Each structure stands twice: as structure tokens, then as C-alpha cells.
Amino acid sequence: MRINVKERKKMTKFLLLILTAVFAFSSSAFALDQEVYPVKGTHKGGDIKPAQAYQMIKDNPEHTFVVDVRTRYEYQDIGHPEGAYNIPWKFYTTNVGSRGYAKVLNKNFCRDLKARFNTKTDTLILMCRSAARTIPGATAAVDCGFKEGKVFNLLGGFEGDKVKDKNSPFYGQRMIGGWRLEGLPWTYKMDQKFIYQPDLK
Secondary structure (H helix, E strand, C coil), X not given: CCCCHHHHHHHHHHXXXXXXXXXXXXXXXXXXXXXXXXXXXXXXXXXXXXXXXXXXXXXXXXXEEEEECCCHHHHHHCCEECCCEECCCEEEEEEEECCEEEEEECCCHHHHHHHHCCCCCCEEEEECCCCCCHHHHHHHHHHCCCCXXXXXXXXXXXXXXXXXXXXXXXXXXXXXXXXXXXXXCEECCCCCCCCCHHHHC
């Protein structure tokens, strides 16, 4: 029996879908003892999981925003949620330390937030790589004038946490939770509307 090109493409897509599902299940199975969305610290905002955040955005897209506080390099080269605004919490410097290039705090973080969002009406969902930088970032946003009940730390961040089980074939890889691993919309596209605005001046 001959299969035409169109049917072959459909079969290939179906097989890839099955393999993706099997991989996702097996990767989580290797980390069953690890908490998927641990809270990593206290801050003045709330904590929210990726699927909840995505639903909030869909429910009120005019006043709910993802603020990607990672560096400009991470935002561009690792990818980011569709429609996420890049306002870095820290910047890379040219100083080299024991762990590579050092970072410095964005002294204009509060001003940058206020330039993009309304302190009275907007809900901010702060996201970094794995929900560590967003802890001080969330407190800074509240101190800046955004309402406590409208500032959230995205648990798991964009990439999620590393697998801690040394017996897992995924040990040390970021395979636990996070926006990207949950299959929520993300992109590498650099839209001038969303990139760090001071860079356009």
C-alpha cells in the first residue's frame, strides 16, 4: 500500500505528538519526589503557577501583563512568553568573576515599571528563569506603588527547576515545571513593543 506525501506528513506529526507526550510523562516520572513549584522566599506580592497566570491573562488581557525580569540576553536567546515585557532586574557587566560575568541591579527598575504599566489598574506577573529574581522584584514592584494583590511571582519561572535526583537521566537539567515546559505560548521573536524600551532611545 502506497502512502502519499500528505498522509505521510500527518503520520509524522502524529508520531511526534505521541513521542512528546511520552517524553513529558517520563521526565516528570523521574522526579516524582521533587516538588514542582516550591515557594523560594517571601515577598510582598502573591505566588502563581504558570497555568493560572496564563488563565489570568486570557481573562483580562488589557490589564494583566507578564514582566520578564531576566537579562536582555536571556529574553532574546532562550525565548520568552508571547507578549512578555522585558524589564531586567539585573544587567550583565563586563566584569568577570568566579562564575562568569558579574551582574548589577537595574537602578531604574521602579521607573521602568511605571513607564510601562498603571499602578492603579494593572496586574503584573513577574517572571525570571526559575522564580528566584522575582522574589525581590515583586517586593520592589509593591514598594514602587503597585497593589499587593496585583503583583505575582511566577512559580517555576520560564525554564523551571533542575532535576535533583542523581539517579535520573535528567539530573541537573531544567525539567521541573515552568512556563515553557507546561507548553504555554512562547517565542524567540523580538518585538520592539516588548523589548527593554530604554534600548530604543
